[in-house]
Amino acid sequence: MNIGLLGFGFVGQGFQQLVSEKYWLGLHVRQIGVKDPAKPRPALGIPFSTDPNVLLAEDSLDILVEAIPALDEAYQFVKAALQRGKHVVSANKRMLAHHLPELSALARGNGVQLRYEAAVGGAIPVLTALGGYFQTEVVTEIRAIVNGTSNYVLTKMADEGLAYADVVKAAQALGFAEADPTLDVGGYDPKFKIILLAAQAWGTWAAPDAVLNLGIQPLGVHELDLARAQGLRIKLVSSAKRTADGRVQLSVLPAFLRPDDVLFPIREEINAIHIQGQASGPHLFVGRGAGSLPTGTAVLADVRAVQLGQTLQLPAMATTPLDSSANVQLYLRTGQASLVEKLGLEVSAVRDGAYLGTTSIGKLLQHVTEVRASGAFLATVPQGFSLTANSPAVAARA
Numbered sequence: 176m177n178i179g180l181l182g183f184g185f186v187g188q189g190f191q192q193l194v195s196e197k198y199w200l201g202l203h204v205r206q207i208g209v210k211d212p213a214k215p216r217p218a219l220g221i222p223f224s225t226d227p228n229v230l231l232a233e234d235s236l237d238i239l240v241e242a243i244p245a246l247d248e249a250y251q252f253v254k255a256a257l258q259r260g261k262h263v264v265s266a267n268k269r270m271l272a273h274h275l276p277e278l279s280a281l282a283r284g285n286g287v288q289l290r291y292e293a294a295v296g297g298a299i300p301v302l303t304a305l306g307g308y309f310q311t312e313v314v315t316e317i318r319a320i321v322n323g324t325s326n327y328v329l330t331k332m333a334d335e336g337l338a339y340a341d342v343v344k345a346a347q348a349l350g351f352a353e354a355d356p357t358l359d360v361g362g363y364d365p366k367f368k369i370i371l372l373a374a375q376a377w378g379t380w381a382a383p384d385a386v387l388n389l390g391i392q393p394l395g396v397h398e399l400d401l402a403r404a405q406g407l408r409i410k411l412v413s414s415a416k417r418t419a420d421g422r423v424q425l426s427v428l429p430a431f432l433r434p435d436d437v438l439f440p441i442r443e444e445i446n447a448i449h450i451q452g453q454a455s456g457p458h459l460f461v462g463r464g465a466g467s468l469p470t471g472t473a474v475l476a477d478v479r480a481v482q483l484g485q486t487l488q489l490p491a492m493a494t495t496p497l498d499s500s501a502n503v504q505l506y507l508r509t510g511q512a513s514l515v516e517k518l519g520l521e522v523s524a525v526r527d528g529a530y531l532g533t534t535s536i537g538k539l540l541q542h543v544t545e546v547r548a549s550g551a552f553l554a555t556v557p558q559g560f561s562l563t564a565n566s567p568a569v570a571a572r573a
């Protein structure tokens with residue numbers, strides 16, 4: 176099977192390496208599309224081209240792999256490929272989260288496959304599980320840590336007392352972080368992934384702008400102290416829940432987690448996706464969410480599935496109205512008392528500019544731009560959470 180590969184960064188290189196190592200699979204990367212003509216390239220015996228149209232126009236290519244970070248370029252490429260009746264494997268969570276309904280309809284209409292296992296949770300075969308095993312099981316809820324960079328930053332800050340900016344730089348050097356790390360630490364990247372998870376689980380799609388995401392940038396020593404004193408950990412948690420009337424609740428928020436939470440032990444750049452099945456109960460998928468070979472492995476698995484003619488059930492996408500009425504129990508640290516009022520926070524405790532209270536996802540979404548601009552730190556909290564660092568551990572009390 177002949178493959179055209181667009182993008183030769185971490186993911187593209189990992190995939191190409193695996194294809195050449197596993198030569199017995201009968202897969203061949205025949206053409207590689209890149210952006211920068213000046214960059215030195217390894218002598219692989221494969222032609223490099225800076226024009227994606229070369230890949231699109233090459234009839235001998237059976238499948239196109241898209242592994243570039245750009246949003247629009249990737250969209251145009253994947254769309255054109257599907258329109259020309261090519262199978263596509265993409266690793267571009269941002270592009271897919273924005274254009275999934277259109278692209279999945281195009282794939283269906285042209286009788287080709289659009290697969291993107293690598294776009295969610297890196298190496299973890301969670302979309303394959305949702306599209307296969309879970310076709311006959313009802314998923315009621317998904318909670319996940321699907322941004323390796325944020326989890327790495329949170330782990331290093333809490334365990335080693337490292338400064339935020341230094342750890343973000345380290346994550347960039349290790350190749351986990353996006354070119355613009357705001358996508359990671361601001362909770363955008365995990366938002367794209369939870370949108371894709373919800374789409375695969377329920378066939379419901381939500382536009383990224385309609386989904387709440389707040390990040391970990393404003394996290395301070397104060398929160399780390401509060402967490403440590405109470406035996407908790409701070410994580411960036413993506414959630415998706417289907418309500419009884421078929422609507423979907425989606426959000427990405429920092430959270431203080433108790434030790435009995437399944438996501439509590441997930442450290443460094445590791446990802447975890449917890450799926451609640453109606454009859455089958457809880458399932459936890461844990462693995463490498465980023466990195467060249469882990470992500471390349473997921474791309475290869477998709478390409479191989481296409482080669483073998485295995486199809487993945489991609490549900491018909493409907494834009495479902497989101498349910499933003501759910502209330503969350505929150506910790507909010509802000510210097511602006513007016514923000515507390517705007518968010519409609521029903522305050523139960525206040526101490527040193529930090530508030531505990533309840534409000535709805537909808538209220539947070541309505542004022543999300545102000546919350547971000549204000550530098551407020553906001554996180555969900557478990558029962559028994561206290562604003563004093565010397566209070567007894569929540570875990571011990573539970």
Ligand code: HSE
Pocket residue numbers: 294297321322323324325351352353359364464465466
């Ligand atoms: N920047 C992403 C992360 C890479 O940190 O998880 C994998 O999608």
